[in-house]
Amino acid sequence: MAGVREGQGQLVFGLDIGTRSIVGTVGYLNNGKFHVLAQRSKEHETRAMLDGQIHDIGKVGETITQVKEQLEEDLNRKLTEVCIAAAGRVLRTVTTHAEQSFDEDHEVTEEDIYSLATLGVEQAYEEFLKNNDTDMKFYCVGYTPMRYYMNGYQIGNLEGHKVKNMAVDLIATFLPDDVVDGLYKAVEIAGLHAANLTLEPIAAIQVAIPEKFRMLNMALVDVGAGTSDISITKDGTITAYGMIPVAGDSLTDIIVQHCLVDFDTAEQIKRQAGVQEKIEYQDIMGLTQVITAKEVEEMLADHVQEMAEQVAACIRELNGEKSVSAVFVVGGGGMIPGYTERLAKALDIVKERVAIRGQEVLQSIVFEMDNPRRDSMMVTPIGICLSYYEQSNNFIFVEFNGKRIKLYDNGKLTVADAAVQSDFSNEDLFPKRGKALTFTVNGKSRIVRGLQGEAAIIKVNENPADIYSQVHNGDHIEVNPSTAGDAAELELGRLPELAERLHVCVNGAGIELPKTASVNGQLENEFYAVQEGDDIKVRNFYTVQEVAEFVDVPLGGKILVNDTPAKADTRVYENFTLNWDVNSEVTFADLEEETEEDAEQRRAAKAAVAVNTEESKERIISEIHLQTESFPESGRTDTVADEKTEETTEETTASETAAEHETTGPVKITVIVNKLPVVLSGKSSYVFVDVFSFIDFDLKNSGGRGIVTKLNGRNAEYMEPLKDGDVIEIYWE
Secondary structure (H helix, E strand, C coil): CCCCCCCCCCCEEEEEECCCEEEEEEEEEECCEEEEEEEEEEECCCCCEECCEECCHHHHHHHHHHHHHHHHHHHCCCCCEEEEEECCCCCEEEEEEEEEEEEEEEECCHHHHHHHHHHHHHHHHHHHHHHCCCCCCEEEEEEEEEEEEECCEEECCCCCCEEEEEEEEEEEEEEEHHHHHHHHHHHHHCCCEEEEEEEHHHHHHHHHCCHHHCCCCEEEEEECCCCEEEEEEECCEEEEEEEECCCHHHHHHHHHHHHCCCHHHHHHHHHHCCCCCEEEEECCCCCEEEEEHHHHHHHHHHHHHHHHHHHHHHHHHHCCCCCCCEEEEECHHHHCCCHHHHHHHHHCCCHHHEEECCHHHHCCCEECCCCCCCCHHHHHHHHHHHHHHHCCCEEEEEEECCEEEEEEECCCCEHHHHHHHCCCCHHHCCCEECCCEEEEECCEEEEECCCECCCCEEEECCEEECCCCECCCCCEEEEECCCECCCCCCEHHHCHHHHCEEEEEECCEEEEEECEEEECCEEECCCCECCCCCEEEEECCEEHHHHHHHHCCCCCEEEEECCEECCCCCEECCCCEEEEECCCCCCCHHHCCCCHHHHHHHHHHHHHHHHHHHHHHHHHHHHHHHHHHCCHHHCCCHHHHHHHHHHHHHHCCHHHHHHHHHHHCCEEEEEEECCEEEEEEEECCEEHHHHHHCCCCCCCCCCCCCEEEEECCEECCCCCEECCCCEEEEEEC
16 A cells, blocks of 8 residues: 555555454545545454453454455455554653754755654654663654744744754654564454554544644543543644553453353443343353343443543643543443543543544545444544554564564665664674774874775665665565774884974085984884884984984094084984084094193183173073063063072172183083074083073063063073073063
8 A cells, every 4th residue: 555645546444453343444535535435343253352452363363354355345456555553552652852954944845844753753762762661672653743843933834934943842652562563463464564553542533633623632532442542632732642451341341240141242231231221131051131221330330430530540640630621532432321421520520521522523534335334433443544644654574684673664764774673783884994003102192093894795685785775564684794904004104293304414415314213212213013002202303323324424523513513422403514524533532632722712712702691691681680570470480580590690700600611611502492403602501591692582672572481391590501402482472
């Protein structure tokens, strides 16, 4: 029956599989009215169902087959698909809010509304699973949109409107797996495929309470043989569903015990009591007995009262602990004398507002057959047919890697959905990466991902497919799990930092030096395979010895770095110049041996430099103080630095400095100032403030800002000693 739409000739077969009987209806929807072409019913020959639950699947399947064959004979056509409804045994409900947004104004289509409802059902199912405290597996058997929203405002119908956001409040109902499975297997025995599954109260309300009445706070009670199914309406929508496992059969059981008859005879006594004054029957001893309708009513009075009170309590619970304005009763069990009056009393409403709905609600149904049945027993069967047009809510069965599984059919089922339902690992669907490699570079964590493996090999009915391929009832799905790729590998030379070069000048020739790195404190070449957890530090310098080895030129004597005498382990940074005499032997003695005349000239020059340097130093410190005194809020510890500077200035004289130079001799050191190398010369030792004599930094051009001075990443003190390779930052705030 897939593809059934409005129009004569496109038939819907609805089957009400009740506890006492099975009722089949076939018809079609045309111009908003449902046309019934045929209807048949048959009671179970045994108690194959109890409280809405199938106990003997084979017996129920046989009865369905008989009903189907009678209808086929009436219609002169085969029936292969059927719409069914489940009773609300162990019913659970979830109310949820789902929404969907668009990047720009979007005109809502019927498909969009269906997609939104499907999203709500899936969301409700996820919420239900979180709170399912039983070992039973549940399935969604029906849902009802309560309210729609357009851009945050409530609206009756979304279709055709342009929206950026649409939403729905939806109530979804869930029943245990065994209830659903029993129904599906029973119709399969009859050679039928379930085209749609809904809940009995959802089906009944389609007919019993039209939308125009749903603004009222009302209840619908479908009193069957095994269960009393309940639904509540308010503010134009269905707000709740419920069920109690007490109905007509419980009354029949009392008659069985009181009259000593079999169940079928007791059922006849119950029914005849509603239309006859006296009922004649035979008990199990074969004796003829007579009982009056009044006696039957009195016999059942206490139980009818209890049943009415249970229904009333369930209605109040579903309605926020409040009574409702009116109640419609459908189903054969509700016809027992006195039931509606007792239910009205239990709900504390006038008895006229609790009424059996039957023929009057079937006025909009067109019966194209002779002698149709127009009573409350037909409300649910016709509602099952109408539910097909309201929602497509079905389950299909597929085979996944040899295992038969059941899927809730939202019309868009894919291989991925089947995989989830069969507990197939999601990771085995997608290519898996090999083991990642983690390490640190200059103190920062880094990761290299493993190679990607092969995706899962998927086939549907022997044809190549992917995870997005749609599946249908009876499909055979085969999935070979995905594979993992190789573990991550990395050679040291492939680090981005090592792609950079150092530019230096060696003996007058400009060369590029590849950067090098140490791993766990050990210098490694570019072909070293990085290992898990390695600590890598990329160097931004070479030693003199390493430069000589790289250019393959023997290291000679008279080594100069930036025109300053150096040693083999002196560091060479970006844009440094390096010279040595390849024809002389490597020795550093010539740096210490000099003539007395040379020594005298050097001492005099250094003494002068020292005096000049001290004068310059005092001037620089004074200018810095002028700047920082105006900005005490800068947070620097200038007061301490000032005190130390004053003490040092008082204690250190130009003559002492000159004397010190005479004993130790001048040296050159290279520091990095604002990312550029600066060579300090003319002294045997240097302090931070000496830097200002070698850089172009105008202390008078503050522009109202405070000065920032840092040494190796921390705040510097002006008289703090400097050493070769220190990193200095000087800038205005």
